[in-house]
Amino acid sequence: MNKSLLLKQILAALEAIHQGAVDAAMRAYNTATDDENVAENKYDTLALEAAYLAQGQAQRVAECEADLAAFEKLELANYSDQEAVGLGSLVYLIDEAGAEKYLFLGPAAGGLKLTFFDKQIIIITPSAPLGQILLGRFVDEEIEINIGGQIKSYEIAAIY
Template structure:
């Protein structure tokens, strides 16, 4: 899971860096020099470039954080904490799996055909899960889920 997150962040950073460079080039291209005060194409391109550059910096920081992240071992009876891979199951048998990471909550990944959602400890679900153990219950979207796996 850890390697998947790092690979995905590296890929996203590469794509976003390229997009930011392209937007920057569009902002300074001679064809986009404004003809009048109402011609804002260059200005809009510069806003896009700045936004993409800011997001690229966030991704770079997250990538560095995950590269230096020490995975915690989990055994029977351990409490959920950072780096836990947690599976929840509702009464109908539907399961959802989450990785509790330090950043990039909302990132969705596939592991062995199963969707894993990265959440942070500060998220509503993450704060519910921290400190819980196998067999405990949490509320998610108005439904009750039991913690059925922790690794």
């Protein structure tokens, strides 16, 4: 599994998300500062609401920039069967029903899903419950996690 190509794809996805956030922030700013939206009375709050939205969108842009910076600094290592899961690991899990799951332990952007060579990859972070469980684990170990009140068991089939 070529993790450097995966990292490039993650960066491309994060850049697209960042651009969407920038565009949304600009639309909110333009709405907030448009002369057409000047309050006509004390109950007319469109400009005020748009200003709050613009502030929130600007914060989202900053979060996207932080995610991008964290992944740009990420150094990838090739793992062997004797090494434990760590930051930058791509973990291949199989549950008790034989369903496969690929998780990339990244520094940020937890929950981002992407398709890489016909496999769905989900980014998790070390602070996520599953990320905490996986850190320091090895190939062939079994893990359990409570998901929605149900205990799910997985075997770590490979670490890349």
